[in-house]
Amino acid sequence: MLFSALALILLIAVPEVFVVAEHIMFHPVKHYIGCYLHNENILALKPYIEGSPKMTHYLCLPKCQDLKKKFFGIGFDKCYCGNSIRSPSVPIYRCDRICSSIFDYKCGGNGVLSVYNVTGKIIPLLPAPSKGCYLWTPEERVLHAEVLDKFPVMNQEVCARxxxxxxxxxxxxxxxxxxxxxxxxxxEAAEAVIEKRFCDKQCHNAESGQKCGGAVAIEIFDLVTTQI
Structure with missing residues (x-):
């Protein structure tokens, strides 16, 4: 009964949290400029930056931020950046491609590009709000994906980024x-909350006092973002 109730709470809460996090990170409607012609004869933005089968605003935007461009655009699985829009606009319904895993937000269409304003750079808000310390072993997952990069330093900032x-x-x-x-x-791990004292292991090569879980514990944080 408890498990069923917990599952129901998660199903209800997660979409709401996703929208909140999404609202903090980027406003697709607020920053949307329009739908523009984009084909082999005329490019709305150039240059082409990157392609990904899971292209979204959150993958394309940081690339164009780093390049200090004013606009970014997505066409199917490709990301473009630029300081000027080089083609005429077309009716918004032409941009009918749904972005990968971003609800119903649009990522261009056949011969067209969805163009957005580049916002300020998005970074994690630190220190992050803790959700608690949970029982953990290397063989059991509490969160679905591990970051396997070999970081010289580990702390909240490195993991959150x-x-x-x-x-x-x-x-x-x-x-x-x-x-x-x-x-x-x-x-299965959601009820395995343990005392905070088990999450007391010093973060690898980080400033003294920064804690990164424990030998049998993982501390979980909300990934809240801010814009600079």
């Missing part, structure tokens, strides 16, 4: 040097 790239809503630190990302706490 890595999980932000994955569009995660949560991040977790364990054993002083391990970083995990996810959108929900895996149901």
């Amino acid at each position: 890595s999980c932000l790239k994955k569009q995660a809503l949560l991040f977790g630190l364990a054993n002083g040097n391990r970083c995990f990302c996810g959108n929900v706490i895996i149901s």
Whole structure:
């Protein structure tokens, strides 16, 4: 009964949290400029920056921020940046391609590009709000994905930035040097909350006093963002 109630709470809460996190990170409607012609004869924006089968606003926007461009555009699985829009606009319904895993937001269409204003740079808000300390072992997952990069330093900032790239809503630190990302706490682990004293392991090569979970514990945080 408790498990069923917990599952129901997660199903109800997660979409709302996703929208809140999405609202903080980027406003697709607020920053949307329009739908523009984009084909082999005329490009709305150039240059082409990157392609990904899971292209979204959150993958394209940081690329164009780093290049200090004014606009970014998405056409199917491709990301473009630029300081000027080089083609005429077309009716908005032409941009009918649904972005990968971003509800019904549009990412261009046949021969057209969805164009947005580049916003300020998005970074994790630190220190992050903790959701608590959970029982953890290397064989059991509390969050779905582990970041396997070999970081010279591990702390909240390093892990949060890595999980932000994955569009995660949560991040977790364990054993002083391990970083995990996810959108929900895996149901089997959701009730395994333990005392905060078990999440007392010094973060690997980080400033003294920074804690990154424990040998048998993972501390999980909300991945809240801010704009600079």
